Amino acid sequence: MTSHLNHERAPIFETLSNYARTGIYGFHTPGHKGGRFAAPELFELVGRSGLALDLPAMTATDNTFHPTGCVREAQALAADLFGAGETFFLSAGSTLGISTALLATVPPGGAVVIPRNVHRSVVAGLVLSGALPRFARHEVLDECGALGVSLAAVREALDTMPQPSAVLLTRPSYYGIARELAAVVRECHTRGVPVIVDEAHGGHFKFLPPGGPPPALEAEADIVVQSCHKTLGSLVGSAQLHVGRDSLISAERVQHALNLLQTTSGSFLLLASLDAMRRWLWQEGTSLFAEAVAAASKLADEIDAIPSLRVFCAARDARLAEHAQDPLRLVVDVSGAGWTGFDAERFLRTEHRVEDEMADHRNVVYVLGPRDDEAARSRLLAGLRAVSKQPRSNPKARPSSLGPQPSTSLLQPPIPPLAMSPREAALARQTRVRRASATGRTCAEMVMFYPPGIPLLMPGETVTAETLAVCQQLLAAGATPYASDPTFETICVVQ
Ligand SMILES: Cc1ncc(COP(=O)(O)O)c(C=O)c1O
Known part of the structure; x- marks a missing residue:
């Protein structure tokens, strides 16, 4: 340069x-x-x-x-x-x-x-x-x-x-x-x-x-x-x-x-x-990342060759024609082995001493980079081979596992109407009500479930029966709520 x-x-x-x-x-x-x-x-x-x-x-x-x-x-x-x-x-x-x-x-x-x-x-x-x-x-x-x-x-x-x-x-x-x-x-x-x-x-x-x-x-x-x-x-x-x-x-x-x-x-x-x-x-950014990408691509090929595991590859998916993929973000789909990403994450952490960036119902996601530890890469590979050799039948690993509805409606939750600006709602006098009686109230906080990691409610939005129904399905499917009440039994609304 x-x-x-x-x-x-x-x-x-x-x-x-x-x-x-x-x-x-x-x-x-x-x-x-x-x-x-x-x-x-x-x-x-x-x-x-x-x-x-x-x-x-x-x-x-x-x-x-x-x-x-x-x-x-x-x-x-x-x-x-x-x-x-x-x-x-x-x-x-x-x-x-x-x-x-x-x-x-x-x-x-x-x-x-x-x-x-x-x-x-x-x-x-x-x-x-x-x-x-x-x-x-x-x-x-x-x-x-x-x-x-x-x-x-x-x-x-x-x-x-x-x-x-x-x-x-x-x-x-x-x-x-x-x-x-x-x-x-x-x-x-x-x-x-x-x-x-x-x-x-x-x-x-x-x-x-x-x-x-x-x-x-x-x-x-x-x-x-x-x-x-x-x-x-x-x-x-x-x-x-x-x-x-x-x-x-x-x-x-x-x-x-x-x-x-x-x-x-x-x-x-x-x-x-x-x-x-x-x-x-x-001084060395380009060469450091070239080495990292070469090592990542080798690792991805090795994982992809493991029976029933699959490395997510945007280039192979016609739906992602307009997208490019970070070669250092390794997304490993373990659902083919009947595992959820959450189970695989726990297993790899405790049995093989490798920690991921995140997991979802089907994937474990790793951040790779320059100077990654070679021995840890081998442990990850060995751990994933062990996952493949111990097939499970966890129904939550299936694509529709987020609930009985077609998964797209849970992945694309309805957007509630905005009753007031996020600022007005977040700074207004607030009260806590039971979720079951929150319909029609103006939400004062952000409520998200993981998966799918998309906000169900933002401050200022009206809590609707439709949104609450989706929340209910997500809870039933084992998704984790992220809200001021970690159980999501109650919700913070504008007074
Ligand atoms: C997409 C996205 N934007 C913004 C942030 C905030 O970044 P920081 O933790 O550096 O404040 C994060 C953090 O996880 C993120 O994932």
């Missing part, structure tokens, strides 16, 4: 290390004073050198609100590498980036087009910004959950008046499926509507060999949010928000929104991890 910037530098990392080396004593925060006042077990865990670099925003280190020093330089280097106009480092995950993006693009009461299967951080962003959701249709496959939103579905949402202030898409899905994006962005841009992409799971796309999903910035998305900690090797909680080179939303506007939400005590260790990551990716 070529650039006029010096990518051999890691400005934040160097600034922190230099400060720690100067011998200056810090009569300032943090209270652990370079580890002197850290609990002994914390000291043992993080170490003197790690604690010495755990510094706050101050003159010597710059800040993330109006950066003028090493943060500004490091963000410029990241923007250059990732192909952005400007990049913001985040130390509170993509969650912070998504709310920032919504605050920067959608005024209170404005509409934002989103798919129904958004991450909970998008719902938080709706509450914070006062935006109104407009749902774009998306298809769902039993094999790999929700697919991306098609150009036709985006057009339909854009044709509805009033014109939305933004379109927010999740790409890729948890299963590593990424829908073609460039045409969607072009369509939105011809109508002056900016596109935000939740690329939480796709920060590494830039470094994949040809054939992998192109990164959203290449498709000229306006704002792209990436959880670098998920797939790029920086510390947990570190993330990036990129503003596209020709973005309809100015970087100044984004900084303004970010400054409403971010802490004044962001972790500089996390920022330094983004900086060091960027330098390494500049």
Whole structure:
């Protein structure tokens, strides 16, 4: 890669290390004073050198609100590498980036087009910004959950008046499926509507060999949010928000929104991890990911050869013609052996000491990456061979296992009518009622079941008999509710 910037530098990392080396004593925060006042077990865990670099925003280190020093330089280097106009480092995950993006693009009461299967951080962003959701249709496959939103579905949402202030898409899905994006962005841009992409799971796309999903910035998305900690090797909680080179939303506007939400005590260790990551990716990112993809493809072939197991492959499925697949997201379907993904997950964890990223009623999903442990790969393979050799007959592993209805209606739950904005409902006076008597009330929380991992209710939506019936079927099928009452016996509604 070529650039006029010096990518051999890691400005934040160097600034922190230099400060720690100067011998200056810090009569300032943090209270652990370079580890002197850290609990002994914390000291043992993080170490003197790690604690010495755990510094706050101050003159010597710059800040993330109006950066003028090493943060500004490091963000410029990241923007250059990732192909952005400007990049913001985040130390509170993509969650912070998504709310920032919504605050920067959608005024209170404005509409934002989103798919129904958004991450909970998008719902938080709706509450914070006062935006109104407009749902774009998306298809769902039993094999790999929700697919991306098609150009036709985006057009339909854009044709509805009033014109939305933004379109927010999740790409890729948890299963590593990424829908073609460039045409969607072009369509939105011809109508002056900016596109935000939740690329939480796709920060590494830039470094994949040809054939992998192109990164959203290449498709000229306006704002792209990436959880670098998920797939790029920086510390947990570190993330990036990129503003596209020709973005309809100015970087100044984004900084303004970010400054409403971010802490004044962001972790500089996390920022330094983004900086060091960027330098390494500049030097070796392409080769590291080429090696990782080669190893992943070998592993996928070996697993696919195991009787009754199947590795999900978008290229083999005509229904996924518009989709590319992350070669480092390994989706293993164990239902052919009569196992649920949940059972296989437990078995592989306890008997073969490998942990997955997630499981559903038929799949176990693994995140692969550069420098994965060879011995662990062998254990995974051995464990999956053991699954295949012990066929079970768990009816929940069947595609229709989510309930007696055709599975599509449970995978595509009905969208209840919106009685008030998510913001009004989430911030209104609330009360808790029994689920059975909640019909007609306005929901004040987000209710999701897993599977299918698609919100059944969002704040502001009317609880309908139809939605409650779907919830009942999901409960009966053993799906796990995610709501303020973990049993989902009661539900939080507007008073
Ligand atoms: C699709 C998606 N978007 C956003 C997020 C939020 O990311 P973070 O945990 O970095 O805040 C996640 C986290 O799991 C996610 O899966």
